[in-house]
Amino acid sequence: MTIRSIHMNKLRNVGFWVLQTTWCLLQNIAGALLFLCIPKHRPCFVYHKAFVRYWSLSYSMGMGNFIFLTDTFGRDADAESGKILPTLQHEYGHTRQSLLLGPLYVLLIALPSAVWCGLPCFRRYRKNKKVSYYCFYTESWANRLSGKYFKRLLSNWQQKEK
Numbered sequence: 001m002t003i004r005s006i007h008m009n010k011l012r013n014v015g016f017w018v019l020q021t022t023w024c025l026l027q028n029i030a031g032a033l034l035f036l037c038i039p040k041h042r043p044c045f046v047y048h049k050a051f052v053r054y055w056s057l058s059y060s061m062g063m064g065n066f067i068f069l070t071d072t073f074g075r076d077a078d079a080e081s082g083k084i085l086p087t088l089q090h091e092y093g094h095t096r097q098s099l100l101l102g103p104l105y106v107l108l109i110a111l112p113s114a115v116w117c118g119l120p121c122f123r124r125y126r127k128n129k130k131v132s133y134y135c136f137y138t139e140s141w142a143n144r145l146s147g148k149y150f151k152r153l154l155s156n157w158q159q160k161e162k
């Protein structure tokens, strides 16, 4: 690693946190408040700079730079290699949306996603028509962003290994 790349990494880190505390402030305040409401005994960890905590609800969600994971698969599972990994990476896709959309994230992603996930009429629609939860634009876009992000990381890592 060169001095120049170390400086670039530091600059990227500073830029990331400046964006999180300005451009993404609204959803991060909501995420932080929710994060603090979850009992402290529930495991939490940092995943690619996002704060992750398990909760007792049957679904997972992202809010800004905060991710809330269902403990349906067991809280003690190793999140980065266990059954929860696809869910964790999907939710990380929502954190990427938050970075891209900033203050529009709540209006364009969080609210429509909550309606699509939670309203009984949409649950019935998905069940009766056999429609995937992930076909809704908020969800399919999160999957695409997450896929691109982790693929790029893997390819950067493989280039460094050579």
Ligand SMILES: [Zn+2]
Binding pocket: 090, 091, 094, 113, 138, 139, 142
């Ligand atoms: Zn989602």
